[in-house]
Amino acid sequence: MTTIYDIAKKANVSAMTVSRVINNTGRISEATRKNVKKVMEELNYVPNSMARSLVLQKTKILSLLITDITNPFYTTLARGAEDSAKQNGYKLLLGNSDEDYAKEKDYVDMILSTRVDGVLFAPAGDHSLDQLRQLQTHQIPFVLLDREVPELASDMVLGDSKEGARRLVDHLIELGHRRIALINGSMDVSTARLREQGYVEALKLAGIPVDEELMLPLSYRSVDDLQVLDPLLQLSDPPTAIFAANNFIAVGVIKALRAKGISVPEEISIACFDDLGIASELHPFMTVAAQPAYQFGVLGMQLLIEKIEGKTDPQTHRKLILPSELLIRQSTSALK
Amino acid sequence: MTTIYDIAKKANVSAMTVSRVINNTGRISEATRKNVKKVMEELNYVPNSMARSLVLQKTKILSLLITDITNPFYTTLARGAEDSAKQNGYKLLLGNSDEDYAKEKDYVDMILSTRVDGVLFAPAGDHSLDQLRQLQTHQIPFVLLDREVPELASDMVLGDSKEGARRLVDHLIELGHRRIALINGSMDVSTARLREQGYVEALKLAGIPVDEELMLPLSYRSVDDLQVLDPLLQLSDPPTAIFAANNFIAVGVIKALRAKGISVPEEISIACFDDLGIASELHPFMTVAAQPAYQFGVLGMQLLIEKIEGKTDPQTHRKLILPSELLIRQSTSALK
DNA sequence: CTGAAAGCGCTAACAC
DNA sequence: GTGTTAGCGCTTTCAG
Numbered sequence: 241m242t243t244i245y246d247i248a249k250k251a252n253v254s255a256m257t258v259s260r261v262i263n264n265t266g267r268i269s270e271a272t273r274k275n276v277k278k279v280m281e282e283l284n285y286v287p288n289s290m291a292r293s294l295v296l297q298k299t300k301i302l303s304l305l306i307t308d309i310t311n312p313f314y315t316t317l318a319r320g321a322e323d324s325a326k327q328n329g330y331k332l333l334l335g336n337s338d339e340d341y342a343k344e345k346d347y348v349d350m351i352l353s354t355r356v357d358g359v360l361f362a363p364a365g366d367h368s369l370d371q372l373r374q375l376q377t378h379q380i381p382f383v384l385l386d387r388e389v390p391e392l393a394s395d396m397v398l399g400d401s402k403e404g405a406r407r408l409v410d411h412l413i414e415l416g417h418r419r420i421a422l423i424n425g426s427m428d429v430s431t432a433r434l435r436e437q438g439y440v441e442a443l444k445l446a447g448i449p450v451d452e453e454l455m456l457p458l459s460y461r462s463v464d465d466l467q468v469l470d471p472l473l474q475l476s477d478p479p480t481a482i483f484a485a486n487n488f489i490a491v492g493v494i495k496a497l498r499a500k501g502i503s504v505p506e507e508i509s510i511a512c513f514d515d516l517g518i519a520s521e522l523h524p525f526m527t528v529a530a531q532p533a534y535q536f537g538v539l540g541m542q543l544l545i546e547k548i549e550g551k552t553d554p555q556t557h558r559k560l561i562l563p564s565e566l567l568i569r570q571s572t573s574a575l576k
Numbered sequence: 577m578t579t580i581y582d583i584a585k586k587a588n589v590s591a592m593t594v595s596r597v598i599n600n601t602g603r604i605s606e607a608t609r610k611n612v613k614k615v616m617e618e619l620n621y622v623p624n625s626m627a628r629s630l631v632l633q634k635t636k637i638l639s640l641l642i643t644d645i646t647n648p649f650y651t652t653l654a655r656g657a658e659d660s661a662k663q664n665g666y667k668l669l670l671g672n673s674d675e676d677y678a679k680e681k682d683y684v685d686m687i688l689s690t691r692v693d694g695v696l697f698a699p700a701g702d703h704s705l706d707q708l709r710q711l712q713t714h715q716i717p718f719v720l721l722d723r724e725v726p727e728l729a730s731d732m733v734l735g736d737s738k739e740g741a742r743r744l745v746d747h748l749i750e751l752g753h754r755r756i757a758l759i760n761g762s763m764d765v766s767t768a769r770l771r772e773q774g775y776v777e778a779l780k781l782a783g784i785p786v787d788e789e790l791m792l793p794l795s796y797r798s799v800d801d802l803q804v805l806d807p808l809l810q811l812s813d814p815p816t817a818i819f820a821a822n823n824f825i826a827v828g829v830i831k832a833l834r835a836k837g838i839s840v841p842e843e844i845s846i847a848c849f850d851d852l853g854i855a856s857e858l859h860p861f862m863t864v865a866a867q868p869a870y871q872f873g874v875l876g877m878q879l880l881i882e883k884i885e886g887k888t889d890p891q892t893h894r895k896l897i898l899p900s901e902l903l904i905r906q907s908t909s910a911l912k
Numbered sequence: 913c914t915g916a917a918a919g920c921g922c923t924a925a926c927a928c
Numbered sequence: 929g930t931g932t933t934a935g936c937g938c939t940t941t942c943a944g
Contacts, residue, residue: 301690350667
């Protein structure tokens with residue numbers, strides 16, 4: 241690999257002059273600048289960013305950690321983050337925790353040793369606190385995405401989980417449903433708790449009793465157990481509608497219902513949080529509270545970069561809450 | 577940030593001893609090892625991989641470049657690549673070219689300056705040759721994914737585009753269709769050419785005339801023009817079936833047909849290459865040639881790592897061709 | 913406008 | 929077993 245010294249020698253200047261040409265710093269005569277540039281071309285020179293990082297103490301690498309790389313919500317978010325990073329001259333190291341704290345921890349170790357300038361962090365859940373404390377200890381700036389972590393002050397970009405859930409459940413209530421089940425993510429995830437709150441609130445406001453039997457906390461990752469719904473379906477007064485706390489849960493529910501020969505929305509209505517990407521384009525079927533995923537990425541990146549570049553007061557923490565959009569499609573219908 | 581010198585001082589040893597403890601190299605007494613480890617814990621030490629890379633001349637970072645981060649084929653592939661990388665102690669820098677040569681070039685520049693150890697490269701098309709030559713010039717090992725590039729010898733992991741296309745079209749022919757359209761990706765992508773070949777071959781074998789009017793080269797990225805199919809539909813003898821060269825094209829086609837009020841498969845059958853991820857789980861509708869996307873990632877990563885670690889002869893190039901699976905679902909039906 | 917020296921954090925090679 | 933020296937490729941500081 242050619243170094244600035246190779247360039248320097250061939251151009252008959254010092255390494256320092258080459259460095260100045262590369263970085264456009266200091267005063268350089270047009271002649272030497274041209275010459276140095278020519279030699280750089282000839283030798284196919286590419287700066288070594290490791291060496292640069294070592295002395296500059298910054299890498300211009302940012303990291304994005306998501307919890308499920310196959311979920312359209314996160315991939316769309318990732319695209320937003322990437323576009324925004326690139327625009328600002330940063331590289332993006334992408335990681336995927338699979339909703340798994342151990343993987344998340346591995347990833348944070350990696351982040352630390354790579355000395356990235358900052359992290360866009362979608363936590364697996366409340367226990368991500370350990371990993372985030374690690375980042376704080378090492379003074380790596382981060383912005384939380386999608387999920388909040390109790391006890392932790394930080395910049396963050398969140399959805400309106402409670403309000404979105406409320407509207408989704410309201411919609412079901414308006415259709416005449418009174419037995420509405422909630423299939424939720426794990427209760428150590430902030431969004432799951434808020435979506436439950438929204439669900440409960442909507443029911444209470446409508447004077448519908450909240451029945452614990454109808455509330456099933458599972459996991460945001462795709463569920464493949466076709467039997468998961470059995471406890472609900474075997475109830476003496478089974479649900480006529482289901483609110484799935486995210487898109488993958490909804491898919492799992494649909495599969496389970498299909499296996500039982502139960503048709504949607506004829507026999508049971510279903511609505512969920514998060515749109516389904518390509519699935520909804522192909523077949524706009526599911527009624528959803530669609531979150532502005534791309535914006536999550538862009539805004540999160542914006543907050544992060546401002547933080548890194550010191551354009552903001554490090555004491556104050558900003559919390560952006562992005563509204564979701566209720567898209568009523570065919571998976572929900574009036575109770576007969 | 578604490579360095580090995582901080583550790584060394586506090587543990588009353590030399591930096592070298594600390595380095596040896598970290599890397600488990602050389603002979604160290606159990607006592608000093610324990611002590612050094614203790615101090616490392618106390619000081620929250622994390623090795624600086626930049627400094628390490630600088631002297632070792634390797635980064636343990638690999639790069640994966642895909643052409644569409646929202647396409648389930650590539651995200652599933654990415655997951656395979658990531659799992660496999662992590663298992664082998666490598667980090668993964670993920671990039672997304674959006675099928676755009678300019679973005680691809682930016683990404684390669686970034687790769688070069690980061691001095692990654694190797695690249696898993698899904699080329700945007702034939703003109704990716706420039707970027708790949710760059711990598712060769714700088715002796716960065718790479719493995720091609722999904723698409724081949726003419727004039728370029730390399731290890732690669734490909735699908736069986738021609739055979740898969742042939743079987744898909746065969747299936748349509750068996751259903752009685754004779755007017756079968758091909759909506760393809762750009763002709764400077766190897767898979768598009770091969771899928772066309774498979775299509776043509778299948779027709780010829782069945783004694784069906786190949787009609788240029790039925791062949792429409794578009795783009796593998798999602799098409800949003802609802803008018804794209806007009807030239808086909810206005811034909812005096814319009815197609816009764818469509819073969820879409822990838823999943824996103826199929827989605828575009830379905831949307832366009834829906835806009836025209838044409839029902840699938842009643843009025844027109846459609847089949848495509850690549851499964852649709854969550855969409856097919858939700859609603860197993862589209863007849864597809866499903867590629868083993870996860871395996872693309874795993875095997876590509878395997879080839880790459882073997883290459884990097886010198887376990888293979890650098891002269892010989894390996895070309896893995898992975899078969900696809902024909903999944904007949906509801907988007908295709910017998911011609912009435 | 914240009915250069916020399918020192919050092920970022922780490923490890924290979926060689927002492928002892 | 930452990931330490932010393934030098935150097936990876938670059939930029940900052942200080943001279944000139």
